[in-house]
Amino acid sequence: MTFREDGAEALEWAARYLERVGELPVLAQVQPGEIRARLPASPPETGEPFSAVLRDLEDVLLPGITHWQHPRFFGYFGVTASEPGILAELLAATLNSVAIMWRAAPASSELEEHVLDWLAQLLGLPAGLHGHIEDTASTSTTAALMAAREATGRRVVVFSDQAHSSVAKAVKLLGMVPREVPSDAEFRMRTDALELDDAAAVVATVGTTSSTSVDPVPAIADAAERAGAWLHVDAAYAGAAWVCPELRWSQAGVERADSVVVNAHKWLLTPMDCSCLWTRRPADLRNAFSLIPEYLRSRDEVDNLSEYGPALGRRFRSLKLWAVIRCYGREGLQAVIREHMRLAELFEGWVRAEPGWELCAPRPFSVVCFRREGSDEENEALLERVNASGEAFLIHTKLNGRFVLRLAVGNAWTTEDDVRRAWDVLRREAASLQTA
């Protein structure tokens, strides 16, 4: 085998995949265990050609893939691994640069800081923040809360009942104490009784996972400042919207945050994984995480990004973010976000206008929460039918105790026709349920 020939075959598979993904069922139509059962019980004794791997990817694995790249993937948060991002991952794997410390990977270390500065500029964040990349927001939030724990000597972490599950998971990991506060009728953290005097940190969310609601960050920042608590802003999904000035209303107060996380792998066209964490208190992160054994000491007078987070080994993740920002530019990123806002608004309008359907939450970004009139069970059955069709994929959430459907626009290849088709499938399956 040669790298060029195998590579050309892999590249052709990838190109064909991106061309045809829209014709595949969005949600994998397999039962648990079905894929595993098709794999040999034991590894091969001798090597096989790479083409055999590609063949089995096509024949064995493909039916078990839920297609996040599908233009009618409306689940969780819609995401895109754009072409420049994909090819940059090929290059990162080729270089296999491991940024355990600066001298082990100077270009990776410096590009990471630089591109995070670029992205801060694009998003209109304050100048001078320290930025680095973690794998996911789970890790970014863990890093921020660890810094808060060490800096304050306190253990209580405050967040709303709409905060992402990764916050509670990080709190448990860190041996900290969760304190959940209620949200208001529009799913925003209530601040009327917010008490942070004993808190290490408060986590405000811009774009909650259920309904993309925006916590009142300015009021939360006031309370955090009074109490000396760390303010961490989880903008994992919605922070990308700040690339558009008209959506920066949702950034109010974020300039006062001690740390903020935005996942470039969500709404910024970058393949998994690329979670961007900025802080105005880098010394506190460094104090929490720095730990340099002898075999990593060098004479370089320089910070190592591994001193700002849990992991020592770090991939060359900045390469893909750099490629995406350069190949799209500010205008290209804005165009994608604006088109997704337009599509979500369209869908919202169709739901509003259709008898028998209702909207269930305000829609600040590209996620629409809605339901069909009727019971939770009927809505759940509807969702299962839509997803079983393979024509579109949505998930549900619960808002005010009710089962709610949730359409998340976020794939760069999604067109108006795709959103229309999802709406058609929803109405078709609802009608067929009614007559069944």
Add this chain to the structure above:
Amino acid sequence: MTFREDGAEALEWAARYLERVGELPVLAQVQPGEIRARLPASPPETGEPFSAVLRDLEDVLLPGITHWQHPRFFGYFGVTASEPGILAELLAATLNSVAIMWRAAPASSELEEHVLDWLAQLLGLPAGLHGHIEDTASTSTTAALMAAREATGRRVVVFSDQAHSSVAKAVKLLGMVPREVPSDAEFRMRTDALELDDAAAVVATVGTTSSTSVDPVPAIADAAERAGAWLHVDAAYAGAAWVCPELRWSQAGVERADSVVVNAHKWLLTPMDCSCLWTRRPADLRNAFSLIPEYLRSRDEVDNLSEYGPALGRRFRSLKLWAVIRCYGREGLQAVIREHMRLAELFEGWVRAEPGWELCAPRPFSVVCFRREGSDEENEALLERVNASGEAFLIHTKLNGRFVLRLAVGNAWTTEDDVRRAWDVLRREAASLQTA
């Protein structure tokens, strides 16, 4: 731009890189800040072609890259991103499958469990272990210690003074209490006074980072069993050696571990990141990490791998490990490990035979610890000169308080000529230091 054309250009760059990496200086010959200074202060307003990214990778970034793929990279642990692994990363990025839960990525979830089972077979680990992939051993060890903390209700973690820094980092993260125990003359954990009665966990290392020493796992397992402490085995580097039956002496006692980590991205030809964690107590990991919010609930009666570790979002990492195992097979993996053992033994023999040089530790695997007779300062100066030559890259460690050089063989393209050249450079620079 089209994906096929840009992709062909990226692939050609990658192929050329792999062909010429041996001619580049191993350690980046740049000063801190030098790469950043060459990058534009602001991101572009409009998109650029991907070819511009490739051009700047070549012109701007390449001088700042320390080449982990270089056949004379002998630093840290030598690693290889093999061709099948690289191409599988291209495919993983193309699919952008995010395994937050089974139904979001059935093939990724099932292939991950399956390939970890394959690898357990290849390494001769006990049947029936639960395996999953984390990014790095930092995270794998954190996951294991978290499970230990929750299962035992205790907080003390015991490890030797030769344990990897990630253990102390994980202990701090988890709010646990470190207890370092001394090692013996051959850098193995001393067990004569090992007391684990109040310990949540003990971390034994097979292949320590400084000298690749092997802790006496059977005795440690005895003590852990008596005390009801969790036994975690860190075999991040050396676990790969178990693919060769003649090296399984170092696996004694590991069959009694509660968890064991082996990094496929170290000595198993897989690009960063791919840390394999097995446990015989999956319920304890799940109990520590499971936390399912409403928007992730589904009717599937199935485990989600995100319930076994800190992160929710998970890349399709198993694809590259699958590709590597299939394209090399058991025999191919064995051949690489055996060749590296042979090369390290050769180098060890040269040092032993050469007046004025000494070996500083036993050599159980492919890392040779040695020094030139003389002061620490002289050895440090020697190391700096060797690394500044760009001809080979090594790091140092401290053993018994002395500055020791460390040659780690682990790159699949390293030949006998490369090891010989490193030895020549070392002697040349030592001689030139002496006459200076």
